[in-house]
Amino acid sequence: MEAALHVTTDSRRVQVASLFVALRGRQTDGHVWIPDAVRRGAVGVVGEDPTWVEWFRTQAPSIPYWVVRAARPAAARLTRVLYGPALDRLVVMAVTGTKGKTTTVHWVQDALRRLGVPCARVGTLGMDPDVGLWTGLTTPEAPDLGEYAHHLVRQGISHMAIEASSIGLDQYRIDGLRVTVAAFTNLGHDHLDYHGDMEAYYRAKLRLFDEDYWGLRHVVLHTDDPFGRAILRDRAFRRATVVTVGTCGDPTTACEHTIHGVVRSSGLWGARGVLWGPGLEKPLEWSIRLSGSYNISNFLVAWAMAASVLPADRWPDLVEAMAAFSGAPGRMERLEFPDGRVVVIDYAHTPESLELVLQHLRPQVPGRLIVLFGCGGERDVTKRPRMGAVAARYADFVILTDDNPRREDPQRIVADIEAGLRAVPGAPPWSVIHDRRTAVHTGLAMLRPGDCLLLAGKGHEDYQIYGTTKVSYSDRQTVLEWMIDHVETR
Structure with missing residues (x-):
């Protein structure tokens, strides 16, 4: 066998001297791409299916095929072997939680860069800097992360902030890395279609806080959340x-x-206050441009993560650097009309995140609060009526629409949400408009001065998924185009 210089789980990225790892997914089996990987020049293949041994014996006798019990941990170990020196030179700051990961990672990167610390970012909105390795996963596969780390070190980048999703942790995607800082934001109702129940969901998050496994040096826990306190109970940090x-x-x-x-x-403009804790001679005055109690929590987690890799005499500078952060795309993003009409775009797609956004907006809106949202198809169905009930408790009017229905019947999805609306006494009126662009136009046309339209669920996304096809669509672009046609300029 030739020496392997590259590891990948995507046959399309196989090059000369690549080692291909075949992963079994929820919808596709990577073993079917073995012939493609071999044709492209793979020098070896790792998989779980022993029935492929015969294929290699007859079709590719010069290519070794290793059968393992679990291909994902094997991919992480191979990544570690290949890119180990680069991985050890990178300070990895990982954050997990249901909500707030994206904002927190963006905040950490933005603040450290302002302070002159070279910092990369990996998460829901991609990789920054972008070297062409992002595949759309919040937490990329282990070989992709290893290759990315190799690129970063060659570019002189010393730090990386990464979103560690529960599925990514469960699938060993970051296991090739050494994690210096592990942080937790919160835990809510999400991804139960994958994990099955909240206990399994929590246990997946808990993997990030194995001190010996990752070599952790710093742990940051948001203990206003009960699961943050549970981590303290379930993990012994020595x-x-x-x-x-x-x-x-x-x-x-x-x-x-x-x-x-x-x-x-605090208000729609943001918040201000003081920060207090060990190592501080006096409370630090802070201010942020992001609104909502959840963004105050995100600020505290991000500050503690960044502070853990900085000397204490730079902590006051860190507070100032974080005050300049304007937010991640699609997270409480405000678009305002000259006459006081407001549109807020947010990625809230769980009952807890939707309720937090609405709890924040309700007292800030002098007029009507109109809420537009849907639920994803082929995902956790139990959250649909819960989200309907949340909207019913806070909104003056609700518009139900499509949000990536995939291969599920959009009418069935909406019917599940409506069950939650109907269960709330005195629920507000609602309408169903499946075409999301038409739904947004309808909501915009309803606005009067003082009203607010919340577009929830898609946030930064620039697509809709129907069946297995992605169709170009953006809430933000839809609003901007409507404003051009309907707002008078002088």
Whole structure:
């Protein structure tokens, strides 16, 4: 066998001297791409299916085929062997949680860069810098992350902030890395179509906090969330520095959090307050441009993550750097009309995230709060009526529409949501408009000065998925195009 210089789980990325790892997925089996990988020059193949041994004996006798019990851990180990020196030179800061990962990772990267620390980012919105390796997964496959780390080190980038999704953790995607900082934001109702129940979902997140396995040096836990406190209970940290974060009433009183933020004022403009904790001679004044209590929590987690890799004398500079952050695309993104009409675009697609957004918007909106959303097809069906009930409790009018129905009947999805709306006494009126562009146009036409239209669920996404086909579509672009046609300029 020739020496392997590259590892991949995608046959299309096989090159000369590549080792191909065949992964079994939920919808496709990577073993079917073995012939393609061999044709493209793979020098070896790793898989789980022993029936392919005969194919290699007759069709590719010079190419070794290794049968393993679990291909994903094998891919991570091979990544570690191939890219180990580069991986050890990179400071990896990983955050997991149902909500807030994207904002937190963007915030950490933005702040460190402003302070002169070269920092990359990996997550839902891609890789930055982009070297052509992102495949659309929040947490890429282990070989892709290893190759990316190799590129970063060659470019002189020393730090990387990454979103560690529960599925990515369960599938060993970051297992090739050494994680320096592990952080947790919160846990809510999501991905149960994959994990089965909340206990399994939590256990997948808990993998990131195995101190010995990852070589953790710093742990950041949002302990306003009960699952953050559960991690403290379920993991014994002997060497890693553990920082808990949350909000408290006053910096001079006892608080259960290591780092606690005191909120002095907040609104749609953002929030301001003071930060207090060990290593600080006095409370630090902070202000952020992002609104909502959840973004205050994201700020605290991001601050603690970035502070853990900076000397204490730079912490005041870190607060100033974080004040300049304007938010990640599609996260509480505001588009305002001259007459006071407001559109908010947010990725909220779980009952908890939708409720947090609505709890924040409701007291800030002097007029009507119109909520437009749908639920993804072939995903957790139990959250649909719950999201309907959440909308019913806060909205003045609800528009139900499509949000990546995939191969499921969109009418069935909406009917599940409507069951939750009907269960709430005094529920507001609602309409069903399956075509999302038409639905958004309808919501925009309803707005009067003082009203707010929340477009929930898609956030940054620039597509709709019907069947297995992606169709170009963006909530933000749809709103901007409508504004051009309907807003008078002087």
